[in-house]
Amino acid sequence: MIDVQRLRVLRAVAEHGSFNRAAAALHLTASAVSQHVAALERGLGSQVVTRSTRGVSLTPAGRIMVGAAESVAAEIEHARQQVAELGTGRVQLTVATFTSGGRLLLPGAFTELTASHPELIVHIREFEPEDSLPLVRQGAVDVALAYHFDGPLPGQPGSGPALEWTALMDDPLHVVLPEAHRLAGCEVLDLAELAAEPWVLGCLKTEAYLRRYAERAGFDPEVRGTTTDYFFARSLVAAGMGVSLIPSIALTPQVPGLRTVPVRPPAPARHIGVATTGHRRAHAEVAALVRALRRQAAEPAEH
Numbered sequence: 262m263i264d265v266q267r268l269r270v271l272r273a274v275a276e277h278g279s280f281n282r283a284a285a286a287l288h289l290t291a292s293a294v295s296q297h298v299a300a301l302e303r304g305l306g307s308q309v310v311t312r313s314t315r316g317v318s319l320t321p322a323g324r325i326m327v328g329a330a331e332s333v334a335a336e337i338e339h340a341r342q343q344v345a346e347l348g349t350g351r352v353q354l355t356v357a358t359f360t361s362g363g364r365l366l367l368p369g370a371f372t373e374l375t376a377s378h379p380e381l382i383v384h385i386r387e388f389e390p391e392d393s394l395p396l397v398r399q400g401a402v403d404v405a406l407a408y409h410f411d412g413p414l415p416g417q418p419g420s421g422p423a424l425e426w427t428a429l430m431d432d433p434l435h436v437v438l439p440e441a442h443r444l445a446g447c448e449v450l451d452l453a454e455l456a457a458e459p460w461v462l463g464c465l466k467t468e469a470y471l472r473r474y475a476e477r478a479g480f481d482p483e484v485r486g487t488t489t490d491y492f493f494a495r496s497l498v499a500a501g502m503g504v505s506l507i508p509s510i511a512l513t514p515q516v517p518g519l520r521t522v523p524v525r526p527p528a529p530a531r532h533i534g535v536a537t538t539g540h541r542r543a544h545a546e547v548a549a550l551v552r553a554l555r556r557q558a559a560e561p562a563e564h
Contacts, residue, residue: 263304268330270297271309275327278316301326334399354546355384357393358406361491361511362533366406366429370553378546389466390414394536397424403541404550408432408531410470424536427551429558432531434467435512436522437498437505445520452524456480459503463491463511471506474529495519533558 273283274294284291302309309323319327358367363385375381388396390407394414397405407414414426436455438445444454452474460482462468468487475482485503488494491511498505499518508531512521535554541547 263329264297264301265333267297267301267304268326268333270294271301271323272327272330272334274298274310274317275319275323278318280317331398336400352378352380352546353382353384354404354550355386355402356404356406356550357386357388357396357402359389359393359408360387361508362406362408362432363387365510366533366554366557369557370550373553373556374546374550377549381546394424397536397538397541400538403537403544403547405536406533406554407536408533410466410529410531411473414536423539425539425542426534426536427555428532428534429554430533432508432510432533434470434506434508434524434529434531436524437495437507437512438520438522439498439501439504440518440520442504442520444522447522449525450522451478453478453480455504456482459483459485461486461488461494461497461503461505463488463494463505463507465489467506467508470529492516 270283270287270289273287274280277283277286280291280294280298283289284294287294298310305322305326307322308320309326310317311320356367367385371383375383386393386396386402388405390405390409393402393405393407396402414424436450436452444450447454452471456475456478460468460471462471462484465487468484471482471484486494486497488497491507492514494505495507495512495516497503499516506524506529507521535551537547537551542551
């Protein structure tokens with residue numbers, strides 16, 4: 262029989278990349294961590310990690326077992342939540358969200374959800390997708406409102422239960438300029454027309470995305486500022502520090518002195534959706550929230 266504690270230790274080793282860091286996270290000694298991993302390998306008859314001067318990496322067998330560890334952790338968390346609900350008589354739902362998507366979609370969705378499920382207790386946790394999606398797999402949150410740019414979801418495919426992704430809406434990115442800018446009167450812009458401009462951006466992932474699109478357009482953007490807040494980035498544009506690339510749903514509230522211009526297709530965009538796991542999606546409250554979010558996303562003009 263596989264020991265659950267050994268799976269927990271292996272999962273920490275995979276997350277932290279070394280026995281020492283895993284030991285610190287688990288409040289164990291590095292020797293104890295090594296012994297747990299060695300015992301797991303003996304029980305399996307297969308090596309689960311490879312050790313080198315650069316740290317520890319998983320073998321194919323190790324990746325399978327970390328996936329199993331994620332699934333076990335999710336099931337235990339799910340069971341813990343069910344036991345907690347027995348004590349209160351009320352169903353609890355934990356939702357992770359990124360800021361701008363939550364601001365647009367969640368208030369209306371929660372109004373609808375709590376009207377039909379008055380017994381429901383909802384908890385909100387704010388995370389970027391690269392953090393929220395692993396929490397869905399681990400069972401720490403039930404639903405994640407998230408986004409991705411080109412390519413797959415952050416961390417997909419990954420270990421643990423598979424994520425079910427429900428697409429909600431596309432969120433095109435727009436160029437934001439000072440209203441006195443020479444290009445502010447344009448109806449649409451190619452990014453190549455902004456090759457000589459300094460940039461101020463509202464998130465690190467937007468910078469990486471801009472650089473990919475700029476490379477296709479044949480230039481290397483000069484990024485003079487990167488913030489973690491789109492409103493702040495737009496305020497810096499209004500102050501004359503540069504231009505910016507802002508998702509549509511982050512263009513409110515308005516900042517005086519700015520002009521917003523769409524990007525000529527194929528335009529960069531965020532793809533917004535909701536992530537769950539199969540066993541959570543089957544719950545009535547989770548399914549109802551997903552339906553409510555889809556209705557909210559289908560009527561963005563009302564927000």
